[in-house]
Amino acid sequence: MTKKQDYQALSQELESVLAALQRPDVHVDEAVTLYEQGLKLAAALEGQVKDAENVIKKLKLQYGEDGNNA
Amino acid sequence: MSPDDITLSVSEFVSLVNQTLEYAYPAVTITGELANFRVSKNRWVYFDLKDDDASVRFFGTVYQLPGPLEDGMLLAVQGNPRLHQLYGFSVNIVRMRPVGEGSIKKAAALLEAKLKAEGLFDPSRKRMLPYPPRRIGLITSGESAAYRDFVKILNARWGGVQVELIDVQVQGEIAPLQITAAIEQFNQQAEPPDVLVVTRGGGSAEDLAAFSTEQVTRAVAASRIPTLVAIGHEVDISLAELAADQRASTPSNAAELLVPDRKHVLAGLQATRQQLYQSTERVIANARTQLKHTSQLARQAAEHTVRNAGQKLLLQQQLLQAFNPHAALQRGYAVVRSGNTVVNSGRALKAGTDVTITLSDSRVTATVKSVTMESK
Numbered sequence: 236m237t238k239k240q241d242y243q244a245l246s247q248e249l250e251s252v253l254a255a256l257q258r259p260d261v262h263v264d265e266a267v268t269l270y271e272q273g274l275k276l277a278a279a280l281e282g283q284v285k286d287a288e289n290v291i292k293k294l295k296l297q298y299g300e301d302g303n304n305a
Numbered sequence: 306m307s308p309d310d311i312t313l314s315v316s317e318f319v320s321l322v323n324q325t326l327e328y329a330y331p332a333v334t335i336t337g338e339l340a341n342f343r344v345s346k347n348r349w350v351y352f353d354l355k356d357d358d359a360s361v362r363f364f365g366t367v368y369q370l371p372g373p374l375e376d377g378m379l380l381a382v383q384g385n386p387r388l389h390q391l392y393g394f395s396v397n398i399v400r401m402r403p404v405g406e407g408s409i410k411k412a413a414a415l416l417e418a419k420l421k422a423e424g425l426f427d428p429s430r431k432r433m434l435p436y437p438p439r440r441i442g443l444i445t446s447g448e449s450a451a452y453r454d455f456v457k458i459l460n461a462r463w464g465g466v467q468v469e470l471i472d473v474q475v476q477g478e479i480a481p482l483q484i485t486a487a488i489e490q491f492n493q494q495a496e497p498p499d500v501l502v503v504t505r506g507g508g509s510a511e512d513l514a515a516f517s518t519e520q521v522t523r524a525v526a527a528s529r530i531p532t533l534v535a536i537g538h539e540v541d542i543s544l545a546e547l548a549a550d551q552r553a554s555t556p557s558n559a560a561e562l563l564v565p566d567r568k569h570v571l572a573g574l575q576a577t578r579q580q581l582y583q584s585t586e587r588v589i590a591n592a593r594t595q596l597k598h599t600s601q602l603a604r605q606a607a608e609h610t611v612r613n614a615g616q617k618l619l620l621q622q623q624l625l626q627a628f629n630p631h632a633a634l635q636r637g638y639a640v641v642r643s644g645n646t647v648v649n650s651g652r653a654l655k656a657g658t659d660v661t662i663t664l665s666d667s668r669v670t671a672t673v674k675s676v677t678m679e680s681k
Contacts, residue, residue, distance in 0.1 A: 246617070253628070262647055266630045270628060274625065284614050287611045287614070294604075
């Protein structure tokens with residue numbers, strides 16, 4: 236799982252993991268695996284969100300609030 | 306032989322008189338008031354010239370007329386005195402012209418009325434002059450101030466216009482013929498000029514008479530090249546000017562009408578340049594405002610998207626934590642396995658079965674003592 240992966244796809248994968256975890260018949264071993272998988276996905280997504288925020292901050296500094304050269 | 310002794314036949318007498326007259330008066334010019342003017346068969350012209358005490362008969366053809374004539378006008382007629390075999394004494398006309406302010410004006414008025422009736426002065430005949438022309442055919446006296454003024458003003462205003470001069474006499478007997486020939490010569494050129502200018506400076510009514518002759522007026526009207534006639538004077542307008550596509554008051558005025566003043570054109574260009582600059586500035590300013598707006602929208606949209614993603618992720622993380630299996634163990638739940646299988650029912654167990662119990666911090670092995678099923 237890399238940061239390069241599509242955010243939308245990762246987010247949907249996490250949704251599926253959460254849905255699986257919420258199933259009443261989920262086995263405990265399965266739950267552990269899903270949980271771990273969910274944590275990894277969340278971490279990857281968080282990384283991407285932080286990157287995006289940083290890019291926006293950087294662009295604001297570089298080009299100013301209005302997109303004009305500051 | 307004394308004169309008394311000479312006896313001649315009638316024919317011999319007529320011949321002798323004519324020989325004598327020819328010797329004495331090869332040509333004579335007589336000035337007098339026109340009377341009994343008549344034209345026969347559209348060709349032959351008869352009239353008398355008279356003063357208070359005498360009257361003389363004249364004979365000629367319509368081709369020698371300077372224009373329409375009327376009894377009472379004062380004329381100067383050049384001719385040869387002749388005694389006709391049958392009709393008696395008359396002067397055969399060589400050329401003739403009206404003289405005196407009144408007669409010249411009267412002759413001009415008659416000619417004007419005639420040419421006007423023919424439609425030579427109709428406004429509908431007037432053509433636009435090319436503006437500015439590239440080549441001008443100029444008809445004037447090359448020695449005149451009119452010529453110098455015209456060329457000077459033309460070059461001061463515009464420049465680069467080609468002027469081709471046909472040098473003519475602008476007054477006197479020969480003037481109408483030369484001016485007419487010049488107009489025809491320009492019209493016959495393989496590449497005729499864009500406009501013809503006929504001009505001269507001011508002068509007395511007699512000085513300007515050439516420009517009101519039928520010959521010159523008709524030549525101007527017939528020119529295929531557009532015409533500008535400028536005769537410098539104050540009051541009267543010559544007939545050639547009336548027949549021209551455009552007229553001007555002086556040679557300088559003619560040059561002014563023909564070409565724009567480069568100073569004005571340059572000022573106009575400068576104003577246009579200013580407008581271009583301002584228009585461009587405005588377009589750029591608009592684009593700048595538009596871009597600023599768009600950039601703001603784009604930034605806001607990007608921020609909004611990232612913020613939403615973050616919020617959604619936070620909810621997912623919270624949900625994920627709710628299903629954290631380790632949290633259950635910490636709350637005191639345990640996982641029982643038999644072999645590698647998680648045991649979720651007592652039916653899978655019996656006394657003596659070895660099991661592994663996973664706690665939050667450790668793993669315990671145990672043996673089942675007994676199984677009691679609970680009813681739910």
